[in-house]
Amino acid sequence: MKMTFFCLIALSFTLEVSAQNIPSADVQIKTAVLAAPSEKQAGAKVYGYATDGSFTIIRNGTNDFVCLADDPKKEDISVSCYQSDLDAFMERGRVLSKEGKNAKAIFDTREKEVKDGTLLMPKQPSTLYVLSGSKDNYDNATGALKNSYLRYVIYIPFATAESTGLALKPDMPGMPWIMDPGTHRAHIMINPAKP
Numbered sequence: 001m002k003m004t005f006f007c008l009i010a011l012s013f014t015l016e017v018s019a020q021n022i023p024s025a026d027v028q029i030k031t032a033v034l035a036a037p038s039e040k041q042a043g044a045k046v047y048g049y050a051t052d053g054s055f056t057i058i059r060n061g062t063n064d065f066v067c068l069a070d071d072p073k074k075e076d077i078s079v080s081c082y083q084s085d086l087d088a089f090m091e092r093g094r095v096l097s098k099e100g101k102n103a104k105a106i107f108d109t110r111e112k113e114v115k116d117g118t119l120l121m122p123k124q125p126s127t128l129y130v131l132s133g134s135k136d137n138y139d140n141a142t143g144a145l146k147n148s149y150l151r152y153v154i155y156i157p158f159a160t161a162e163s164t165g166l167a168l169k170p171d172m173p174g175m176p177w178i179m180d181p182g183t184h185r186a187h188i189m190i191n192p193a194k195p
Helices: 002-021 025-035 084-098 103-115
Strands: 045-049 055-059 065-068 077-083 126-133 149-155 177-179 187-190
Touching: 025 045, 025 055, 025 065, 025 077, 025 126, 065 084, 077 084, 084 103, 084 126
Parallel strands: 045 065
Antiparallel strands: 045 055, 065 077, 077 126, 126 149, 149 187, 177 187
């Protein structure tokens, strides 16, 4: 009986601490949409975290953009936004990750599913924007992030270096290059030079 009581107190404390670490939905939305182009921010659908820590939709969208709030369990800040055509691909990755699959298993599963037609990738190039920054530069009360860094990923399924003229690695900061060429996850990476 005593053990059950102490377990309940510990669980209650853990849930309370977790809830305290999760910013309000408004703050999560404000931070998440920082990754989107300015004209897409107001209408983007936003996934974030409920007070119990579950990942859920915290704002429905009115345009073709989806944004992901920062994971409060991670040390620094990272938010991303992408064209809604990528949502099935991204959601499949989240599901497989939650099932405990490692990066290779996630890649292999999605590669097979795209090839057999059960997972659809956009037929046109589709962009992912990833914004990151230090917790030290983040205001948890307002969602403001100073000195952030924005990089770009443009998915072009099954493209190759030969079909695009892109290099397989950048020769200098900001130079576009192709990653995972010839696969469902082929994408152009653009990492601007850091100030």
